[in-house]
Amino acid sequence: MQWLTVFNKELLESWRNFKWIWVPLVFILLAITDPLTTYYLPQILEATGGLPEGATFEMPEPPPSEVFMMSVSQLNLLGVLIIALITMGTISGERKSGVAELVLVKPIAYHSYITAKWAAYTLLVCVSIFIALSASWYYVNLLFGEVSAASLFQTVFFYSLWTTFILAISIFMNTLSKTAGLVLFFTISLVIILNLLSNVFSHIAEWSPALISSHLRNSLITGDLTSALWGSAGITTLLIILLLAVATYTLKHKEIS
Structure with a gap:
């Protein structure tokens, strides 16, 4: 009952702040931008006068799976910032105002407070990702060729796991600082550092959470779920549990002291 109370409170607050409206809409916009601009690029250049008179623009048509992954890359770039923005004050703001106390x-229970907030934002973000990638999948199938429904669901599942990991990082950072701006800075910084290290040392950190998108691309091309993708998913799940546990301990320690 405690957990459900906090969970429902967070969902209601997100609804009152219109997050259940604008977050899915922004995600949809991000997801469909690349497929549409890639398909209509010749017409756009012609309409804007970007080509010399008499010149023609011919671009080889990319595979449907590659176009679909463009949407994931776009979400990976700007979606992470949106996730950090909507969660940066979820605990730090309540700690600063005294509501958390x-x-x-x-x-x-501290663990109910932490996990309920994380679960509420996880539901919001995962629903938004599903709607956005479904819109992208529709346009890719319409304009470029077939991407199977199984590929859509596997992309939604594994990419949602990466975003829930980012949410866990943000929740943890919320317990370290009462300043929302610092929470945002620390969250984005940690994600950037993790991405850089994972790409530089990809031969060592093959199961890094930051490489889920890369493994997804390979899986869509080959049609098989690779061991590297499952490994990244397993490590990501363990790190989410660890982050939530450490966040609970940190919040309890700070509130008691």
Whole structure:
């Protein structure tokens, strides 16, 4: 009951702040931009006068799976920033205003408070990702060729796992600082560092959470779920559990002290 109370409170607050409207809409916009601009690029250049008179622009048509992965890359670039923005004050703001202290004195268990907030944002983000990638999948199938429904669902599943990992990082950073701006900075910085290290040392860190998108691309091309993708998914799941556990300990320690 404690957990559901915090979970429902967070969902209601997200609805009142219109997050359930604008987050899916922004994700859809990000996801369909690349497929549409790739298909209509010759017409766009011709309409804007970007070509010399009499010149023609011919671009080889990319494979449907590659176009679909463009949407994932776009979400990976700007979607991460949106996730960090919508969660940067979820705990830090309540700690700063004293709301967290009132909630936790009910008493509500620290782990219920942490995991309920994480789960509420996970639901919001995963639903947004599913809607956005479904829109991209529709346009890719319409304009470029077939991408199977199985490929759509596997992409949604594994990419959603990466975003829930980012949410866990943000929740953890919320327990370290009461300043929302610092939470945003630390979250984005850690994600950037993880991406850089994973790409530089990809031969060593093959199961890094940051390489899920790369493994997804290979899986879509080959049609097989690789061991590297499953390995990254397993490590990501373990790190999510660890981050939430450390966030619970950190919040409890700070509130008691």
